[in-house]
Amino acid sequence: MQQLPPLNLPPYPFQLKEEGGRLFIFDEIRKKNLVLTPEEWVRQHFIQYLINQKNYPKGLINIEGGLKVNELSKRSDILLFNTNAEKYLLVECKASSVKLTQKAFDQLARYNTTHKARIIILTNGLEHYCCEIDHELKNYKFLAEVPDYSSQQ
Numbered sequence: 001m002q003q004l005p006p007l008n009l010p011p012y013p014f015q016l017k018e019e020g021g022r023l024f025i026f027d028e029i030r031k032k033n034l035v036l037t038p039e040e041w042v043r044q045h046f047i048q049y050l051i052n053q054k055n056y057p058k059g060l061i062n063i064e065g066g067l068k069v070n071e072l073s074k075r076s077d078i079l080l081f082n083t084n085a086e087k088y089l090l091v092e093c094k095a096s097s098v099k100l101t102q103k104a105f106d107q108l109a110r111y112n113t114t115h116k117a118r119i120i121i122l123t124n125g126l127e128h129y130c131c132e133i134d135h136e137l138k139n140y141k142f143l144a145e146v147p148d149y150s151s152q153q
């Protein structure tokens with residue numbers, strides 16, 4: 001089995017399997033095995049971090065949901081809803097080998113023009129940037145850490 005890079009997130013007991021020379025990881029939200037790409041490795045870790053460390057309910061998590069940005073079809077990595085079914089937290093995941101640049105922030109910001117989530121997060125599994133957006137005042141502030149589920153009320 002290939003060596004997977006360590007991330008700046010807690011380790012989780014993922015269900016991995018090798019088949020036909022490819023490695024798969026079980027996604028407990030979508031309930032299926034997915035090809036384990038470097039970006040998927042980060043996404044699965046961040047999902048578990050949100051569930052296990054930040055107490056977000058699995059039922060409020062949407063993975064790789066479709067959206068339209070300037071008439072183009074795109075996919076957001078992780079979108080969480082609050083208990084009122086409003087979009088609350090949007091996460092863009094990159095592979096750990098990808099530097100988090102202004103271009104990546106711009107992509108996340110474009111996606112959020114559609115979603116209008118209050119919290120946006122950019123991560124490559126090693127670095128995590130979290131911002132709270134005030135859509136009415138059209139400003140944002142960086143947060144020291146990802147808010148717990150209980151703080152979204």
